[in-house]
Amino acid sequence: MTWVIIILSILFMAAGAPLAYVVGASSALGFVAVEKTRYLAVLPQRVFSQIDVFALMAMCLFITTGEIMNRTGVTKALVDFAMCLVARLRGGLGYVNVLTSVFFAGISGSAVADAAALSNTLVPAMLQKGYPRSYAAAITVAGSIIGPIIPPSIILIFYGALMQVSIGGLLAAGILPGLLLGASLLITNWFFARRHHHPGGPQEAVPPFFHTLFRAGPALLLPVIIVGGIVLGVVTPTEAAALAVVASIAAGAFYGGVNARIVVLSLKRTAVLSGSIFMVMAAAACAAWIGALEEWPQALASLVTRFELSRMGLLLAVNLLFYIAGTVMEPPMCLALLVPLLGPPCVAAGVDPIHLGIVLCLNMSLGLASPPVGGSLVVVSAITGENFWSLCGAVIPFLIVETIVLLVLILVPEISLVIPRYFGF
Secondary structure (H helix, E strand, O other), X not given: OHHHHHHHXXXXXXXXXXXXXXXXXXXXXXXXXXXXXXXXXXXXXXXXXXXXXXXXXXXXXXXXXXXXXXXXXXXXXXXXHHHHHHOOOOOHHHHHHHHHHHHHHHHHOOHHHHHHHHHHHHHHHXXXXXXXXXXXXXXXXXXXXXXXXXXXXXXXXXXXXXXXXXXXXXXHHOHHHHHHHHHHHHHHHHHHHHHOOOOOOOOOOOOOHXXXXXXXXXXXXXXXXXXXXXXXXXXXXXXXXXXXXXXXHHHHHHHOOXXXXXXXXXXXXXXXXXXXXXXXXXXXXXXXXXXXXXXXXXXXXXXXXXXXXXXXXXXXXXXXXXXXXXXOOOHHHHHHHHHHHHHHHHHHOOOOHHHHHHHHHHHHHHHHOOOOOOHHHHHHHHHHOOOHXXXXXXXXXXXXXXXXXXXXXXXXXXXXXXXXXXXXX
């Protein structure tokens, strides 16, 4: 009777209902369809156990950190510092865009927040210098994907809570893949800058280096404090997140943009975002409960056995499924629905759970830059005024490069695992 739940989900989505409500409602009605209504009495307990995870407190605190930093002038400081480093190269503002995304990733942990911040600040500067609007918007979308990979990462914490994997290990594992992603985009910008003769060169005016470095210092130190504290074992991920909130307020005071109103707005936004994620987890718990009753995991394990997939073959197949799902679902929903179902068979086949988390989270982040409903695409298109479908076409070369990086990470697990192993995770 699984088809009943699928049909109900399609009907709810066609009616325009949010995905969390679609999954929750269709799962609840599925209990009726398969005549297992007596199990609904246990559902509240299942939902509560799904969200009663201490590690998720770190997620909420990192969201607060990103919200405070986004509102206190940190973006301009990071852009100015990146301009000091690379603005005098041909295509310099393209490099600045990618580098700022790398720096910003260590603060926000969110692709959409990164995309919105740079669309408001750097894209207008690129247009003023003569860059095509489609290119400026596309490289902003592509660079935003770095945000969920470089720590602190909201979706890596979410994955760790679902799979009961070391949060510290996951955050440490995201460092090299995030930098590799940034390097691939810098190379892509170098190619397009020479092919299309983008602006830039030694004549470009840049801010004074030491003054800019001093201004960007608090923002650049924040990820060092967070990751360094976790990796060296000084603090737990949750303690590091709380420390990050305090540090973000101190940095906001340094930039002169923090006040009681900013803190209250940040807390309100955190409540909204956290609440939406917990709604997703509650809906996924409903689906997972009926899935367990209908023996979906056993059916999946049987399917894997029947096709005799190797460890790498299974990992590639799971990534293909996530890649498709990521184009139509937000990462939290994709994680909550598919990781409990597909994660354990991968681990049982010999895939390291930390490596699995990195590749799946990058995989789903690519969905944010992919049509038809990519969150970063929608945000950048709305802010920059670039036509949505034109932007979709312009971002495809960057998506191809980022997909190649994903394949490299899948095939070479050591890139993700070398730092966690060195520090004992």
